[in-house]
Amino acid sequence: MQLTLEFGGGLELLCDSVKVHDVKVDGGDEKKMSMKNLLHWVRTNLIKERPEMFMKGDTVRPGILVLVNDCDWELSGQLETVLEDKDVIVFISTLHGG
Amino acid sequence: MASSDGAVDDASRIRREIEALKNERSDIDRQISDLETQLRGLQSKTEVVHNDGLAAHGLSPDLIYRHSRHLMLPSFGVQGQSKLSKSSVLVVGAGGLGSPALLYLAACGLGKIGIVDHDVVELNNLHRQVIHSEEYIGSPKVESAAAACLKINSTVLITKHQEALRTTNALDIVSKYDIVIDATDNAPSRYLINDCCVVLGKPLVSGAAIGMEGQLTVYNYKGGPCYRCLFPLPPPTTACQRCSDSGVLGVVPGIIGCLQALEAIKIASSVGEPLSGRMLLLDSLSTKIRIVKIRGRSSQCEVCGENSFFTPQHFKGFDYEKFTQTPLSVAPVKLSLLTPDFRITAKEYKQRIVQGEAHVLVDVRPEHHFKIVSLPNALNIPLTMIEQRVGDISSALKEKQPNSSGSSPHLYVVCRRGNDSQRAVQLLHKLGFVAARDIIGGIESWAREVDPKFPTY
Ligand SMILES: [Zn+2]
Numbered sequence: 001m002q003l004t005l006e007f008g009g010g011l012e013l014l015c016d017s018v019k020v021h022d023v024k025v026d027g028g029d030e031k032k033m034s035m036k037n038l039l040h041w042v043r044t045n046l047i048k049e050r051p052e053m054f055m056k057g058d059t060v061r062p063g064i065l066v067l068v069n070d071c072d073w074e075l076s077g078q079l080e081t082v083l084e085d086k087d088v089i090v091f092i093s094t095l096h097g098g
Numbered sequence: 099m100a101s102s103d104g105a106v107d108d109a110s111r112i113r114r115e116i117e118a119l120k121n122e123r124s125d126i127d128r129q130i131s132d133l134e135t136q137l138r139g140l141q142s143k144t145e146v147v148h149n150d151g152l153a154a155h156g157l158s159p160d161l162i163y164r165h166s167r168h169l170m171l172p173s174f175g176v177q178g179q180s181k182l183s184k185s186s187v188l189v190v191g192a193g194g195l196g197s198p199a200l201l202y203l204a205a206c207g208l209g210k211i212g213i214v215d216h217d218v219v220e221l222n223n224l225h226r227q228v229i230h231s232e233e234y235i236g237s238p239k240v241e242s243a244a245a246a247c248l249k250i251n252s253t254v255l256i257t258k259h260q261e262a263l264r265t266t267n268a269l270d271i272v273s274k275y276d277i278v279i280d281a282t283d284n285a286p287s288r289y290l291i292n293d294c295c296v297v298l299g300k301p302l303v304s305g306a307a308i309g310m311e312g313q314l315t316v317y318n319y320k321g322g323p324c325y326r327c328l329f330p331l332p333p334p335t336t337a338c339q340r341c342s343d344s345g346v347l348g349v350v351p352g353i354i355g356c357l358q359a360l361e362a363i364k365i366a367s368s369v370g371e372p373l374s375g376r377m378l379l380l381d382s383l384s385t386k387i388r389i390v391k392i393r394g395r396s397s398q399c400e401v402c403g404e405n406s407f408f409t410p411q412h413f414k415g416f417d418y419e420k421f422t423q424t425p426l427s428v429a430p431v432k433l434s435l436l437t438p439d440f441r442i443t444a445k446e447y448k449q450r451i452v453q454g455e456a457h458v459l460v461d462v463r464p465e466h467h468f469k470i471v472s473l474p475n476a477l478n479i480p481l482t483m484i485e486q487r488v489g490d491i492s493s494a495l496k497e498k499q500p501n502s503s504g505s506s507p508h509l510y511v512v513c514r515r516g517n518d519s520q521r522a523v524q525l526l527h528k529l530g531f532v533a534a535r536d537i538i539g540g541i542e543s544w545a546r547e548v549d550p551k552f553p554t555y
Contacts, residue, residue: 049482052334062332065392070389074392074393093337094329096308097194097306098306
């Protein structure tokens with residue numbers, strides 16, 4: 001399955017300062033993948049440092065907004081969101097500066 | 099010698115004269131502002147008399163001419179302008195976001211603008227805080243911002259709140275306005291302002307910018323989500339960057355600040371669709387603007403949810419600094435992780451250089467900071483790289499080893515302000531460099547105590 005993963009708001013620093021990653025992930029037997037599995041895939045394959053700045057427990061740490069196809073993942077089932085081929089997933093840290 | 103003494107005398111005389119003139123100027127500014135207030139009072143009285151002959155919108159001939167380009171906009175028109183003139187906006191923070199927001203709000207014809215800021219103008223603000231100018235360096239930001247707004251539009255009523263927003267004053271200040279713009283730069287202020295707006299039922303136009311990125315949304319607007327619906331728990335403190343620590347391209351908060359003014363104007367005039375339930379994400383490096391759909395009001399939200407009982411009393415008793423583990427004031431944190439035996443002052447370090455003591459100085463700032471300015475002969479190993487580059491430290495120490503069986507060379511660590519250097523020393527102790535010490539207060543204290551010409555940033 002082909003996915004585009006984007007990191008912003010400083011989260012890109014955790015993956016060698018690369019913001020956009022076009023990746024192929026294997027959802028196992030089924031052709032689909034849940035956000036829960038994707039998070040673990042990202043943590044294992046993309047996060048190069050300070051994983052605690054990305055995840056806390058089974059989900060993203062507080063202060064990170066997750067968007068699936070430009071839509072808050074709260075609206076699609078959060079960890080249970082089922083991803084499809086060519087989906088775009090954005091992880092963005094909330095900013096406080098000004 | 100004599101001529102350089104003369105130059106020093108001249109310089110201090112000129113400085114004194116500048117100081118005296120600045121004082122005179124601020125006296126005159128105050129007198130002008132008092133007179134303008136009086137004049138506005140008189141004008142509004144006379145306007146009431148003239149209004150009898152005008153249309154029901156109540157805009158005076160001067161205001162009609164000033165805002166004619168608004169009035170000619172079919173989607174805005176007299177109705178929008180009239181609503182605007184009866185509306186009030188509070189801008190919290192007269193910094194990178196607040197600067198352009200305030201300029202446009204002052205120009206657009208709002209009835210009343212409030213400015214909250216406790217800070218003074220500094221030279222390193224001016225690249226992005228475009229409302230301030232060199233002549234106001236050292237003056238309160240609210241004074242500088244109010245003066246700039248009145249220069250554009252002397253008819254707008256400006257209230258200066260020269261203080262930080264806190265639980266003790268926020269309800270009182272915010273209740274005097276219709277709309278709030280969050281243009282602050284830290285997590286506790288963002289939660290505090292959100293909660294205060296929820297308690298008082300005020301729409302909140304929230305913007306943020308750092309580095310090359312910006313974010314914008316409207317909270318607590320007509321049943322839409324609040325900041326806590328999105329972020330019920332505060333992020334870890336290490337994830338909160340401030341412009342003073344991380345850098346920001348000046349125009350980025352400028353863009354977000356302009357958009358904040360736009361959203362406030364739309365809400366005040368009831369024109370268009372405010373950015374509620376949606377969020378704008380700006381990535382200026384790739385010139386990408388995304389507008390994403392965000393969740394609605396959360397029924398579980400602790401302040402705005404169905405079952406929440408967050409009252410003004412709760413607000414007053416809430417400890418925002420404890421909740422976010424971050425101080426409200428902008429003053430940088432001063433850690434104290436090491437015992438005094440493992441710390442030396444910048445002055446002591448200078449003495450050791452003069453005495454020719456064999457030593458290695460490790461500067462643990464990020465490389466792009468090191469490139470701005472560094473101490474002589476410093477070895478740059480960023481804090482995050484220390485473990486990987488232990489070998490470099492060992493070989494640097496070996497190089498400094500005196501040929502005789504003298505004492506081994508010392509190891510000193512420096513950073514910008516003296517916090518990371520302590521973290522680095524703790525790490526170095528664990529890695530076997532048991533005598534490593536840090537320079538208290540970093541290169542900033544070097545600039546203060548040893549070499550006033552040393553650049554700071
Ligand atoms: Zn809420």
